[in-house]
Amino acid sequence: MLKRMQKHTNEKPYSCEVCGFSFAQKSERIRHMRTHTGEKPYSCEICGSSFIQKSHMVQHIRLHTGEKPYSCEVCGSSFIQKSHIVRHMRIHTGEKPYSCQVCGSSFTQKQSMLKHMQTHTRKKPHSCEICGSSFTTKEGVLKHLRTHTGEKPYSCEVCGSSFTQKQNMLIHMRIHTGEKPYSCEVCGSSYRTKQNMLLHIRTHTGEKPYSCEVCGSSLSTKHSFLHHMRIHTGEKPYSCEVCGTCFTMKHNMLTHMRIHTGEKPYSCQVCGASFSTNQSLLQHTRIHTGEKPYSCQVCGSSFTLKNNMLRHMEIHARKKATQTKR
Structure with missing residues (x-):
């Protein structure tokens, strides 16, 4: 009864003694305090990873078991978390619940709307103390500082890869979960990111907006154009820290690094064999399919x-x- 009343009155009688945040329920404050103490009382019995909340541990265990209890009724895609299927459904419904108060533009995710709002204000009150770069939000400057410090606070619970931003880690997780929420309306191909889907669509439209001033070649993506230009310049900006081999593309360098680390993030769902590249996995799969x-x-x-x-x-x-x- 008391807890229900607090929801109506917005009363938050439980305060954090460290940062001052207030909570409606004592249990919420207890969970919050773990962000300060570092306590992670819930452990995975399979790999030993620890978590602040029991619900996070339950979600993590699904990475081991392969359980995906939330299914899309439209296309059949399955998801580990309820929040993932909620976001995914917006692809089918076209729902964009987050609107810009200035120009009315709508977005599927709140984070995308907040980033858009910054284009209207153009204020950048937060500055980097190292290089002087300015940002619209405190979060923006904190993310930027990681380029100087090398800090990567977001780790993949499956393979241990680390990332500077949470969004990059979530996108990476789709390699393990197989989630591809963005589909091409022409051929039905699915992709992990919206950007990759948009780039794919150019294979249907034939659009190649990037032109080389040296040889006149046209490219469909900026990334391909920059890579192409290195053919002319001979530039190889990505170096292996172990053996010193240089590469024109970061992706090729990261793939090469797996020779040293032994990492094989791509696994066959039929026999469990692991591979260092997606291409190797696709070739291996043909043994099972006969393709x-x-x-x-x-x-x-x-x-x-x-x-x-x-x-x-x-x-x-x-x-x-x-x-x-x-």
């Missing part, structure tokens, strides 16, 4: 790998060369 997508144009033989098909084609080329000499 042979590469065909010889001469005799029609099919192959699981493109390289195998090219080597096979050389047999026909040699035969043709021998017959010509005769």
Whole structure:
């Protein structure tokens, strides 16, 4: 009865002695205090990871068990957390519950709306003490400071990868969960991020907005354009800290690093084999599916790998060369 009354009156009689935050219920303050004390009383019996709240531990255990109790009634996608399916459903319904009070633009997530609001105010009252860069929010400058300190406070509970921002960690988690909430309306392909889906759509539209001033080549993405320019400049800005090998792309360097770390984040759902790259996993999966997508144009033989098909084609080329000499 008392707890229900506090919801109506907004009364918050329980205060944190450290930071001053107030809470309606004593249990809420107890949970909050763990952010100051570092106490994590709930542990995963499988990997030993610890958590502040029991609900967080329950969600984590689903990463081990593969349980996804929340299913989308439209497309069948399954999710570990209820909040994930709520966000996902907005893709189908088109619901955008968060609106900008200035221009009326609507957004599916509150965080996206708050970032948009900053374009109207243009005020940047928070400055970096190291390089002087200015930011609209205190959170923005805290995130920026991590580029100087190297701090990565958000860790993947499955593989241990660390990230400077929570959003990047959540996107990374989709590698393990298999969640791909963004779908192409043309062909139905699904993607982990909205950006990747938008880039994919250009394969249908043929749009290539980035042009090389050296050779005139047109590219569909800014990332591809920057990578292409390094062909002309010879620039290889990403270096392996272990062996010193240099790369034109960060992705290639990170993939290379797995040779040293032994990390294999891509797992086969059929036999459990692990791989360092998604491409290797896709090639391996064909052993189970029997798929042979590469065909010889001469005799029609099919192959699981493109390289195998090219080597096979050389047999026909040699035969043709021998017959010509005769």
